[in-house]
Amino acid sequence: MASIQIRKYRDDDAEAVKEMFTLGMSEHVPSSFMHLLKQPLTQMVLMCSFCALMTSSKSFLLPILAITLLLAGARQSVVYMFNRYIDRSLSEDLNNISESYLEQKNSCFWVAESDGRVVGSVACLPARQMAGCLELKRMSVRRSHRGMGIAKALCRTVADFTRERGFPAVVLYTSVVQTDAQKLYEHMGYEKIREFVVPELIAKITNFTLIEYRLDLQKDGKKD
Numbered sequence: 001m002a003s004i005q006i007r008k009y010r011d012d013d014a015e016a017v018k019e020m021f022t023l024g025m026s027e028h029v030p031s032s033f034m035h036l037l038k039q040p041l042t043q044m045v046l047m048c049s050f051c052a053l054m055t056s057s058k059s060f061l062l063p064i065l066a067i068t069l070l071l072a073g074a075r076q077s078v079v080y081m082f083n084r085y086i087d088r089s090l091s092e093d094l095n096n097i098s099e100s101y102l103e104q105k106n107s108c109f110w111v112a113e114s115d116g117r118v119v120g121s122v123a124c125l126p127a128r129q130m131a132g133c134l135e136l137k138r139m140s141v142r143r144s145h146r147g148m149g150i151a152k153a154l155c156r157t158v159a160d161f162t163r164e165r166g167f168p169a170v171v172l173y174t175s176v177v178q179t180d181a182q183k184l185y186e187h188m189g190y191e192k193i194r195e196f197v198v199p200e201l202i203a204k205i206t207n208f209t210l211i212e213y214r215l216d217l218q219k220d221g222k223k224d
Contacts, residue, residue, distance in 0.1 A: 003114070004113070004119070005112070005113045006154065007110065007113060008109070009097055009102065009110060009111050013097075013111050016117070017097065018094055020119075020120075020142055021138065024140040025082055025085065025086050026086070027143070028175065032078045032081075033078045035176065035177050035207075042206075046070060049066060049070060050067055053066050081206075101123050106165055107125035108161055109121070109138070110123070110154065110157055112150045112153065112154060119141065119142045119145040119150065120140060120142065120145065120150045120151065120154055121139070121140050121154075122137075122138060122154035122158055123138040124136050124162065124170070125137065127171050130214075133162075133169045133170065133214075134162045135172060136155070136171070139151065139181070141154075152188065159215060159217065162217060163217050168218050170215040171193075172212075172213050173211065174210070175208065175210055175211070176208065176211060188215065190214060190215045191216070192211060193213065194212050195211050195212075196210055197209050
């Protein structure tokens, strides 16, 4: 197995980090679409539309076509939501990672490198929503290198950085559809604090929620 090195971000890592972030976020479109289909409101709209068209047209073709179009539109809404988030992230902190993280107090950005290739990333900075804590952000591992302990190593790096600077806890936010990430964080000792709906119209319609996790370093809750 190739050796993995965790190191601080360099400016020549920019394109690799952005590509990895974009691909990683795009992977969640199918699971988010399935999450949408499981919502009672979605199922009610589809069922009512099918029954209404079936009754009025007395044909299977029109209802099936209409439901197909509704499903395609719903999936495009999910794609739009993710693309909007990706574009916003790329134009904000990921536009200049050194300025956003390395040049800021109590902030840092790391990459995981294997055979000269960037295969993972993570960052932290002072939490906006929870004063006195640091927030873990931009966790991403290439699909080809998952299951090798890279995400755990990146989590430990953030925890060590936070502890060294005297902060009592690390907080993070992940989405309801990122079940693998939830399992990782819970394995690493993070505790679920709350769930809340993303404050955007599409997210509210799809009931797309975020989960807040906290790792209390004073309890020494970190797991290896």
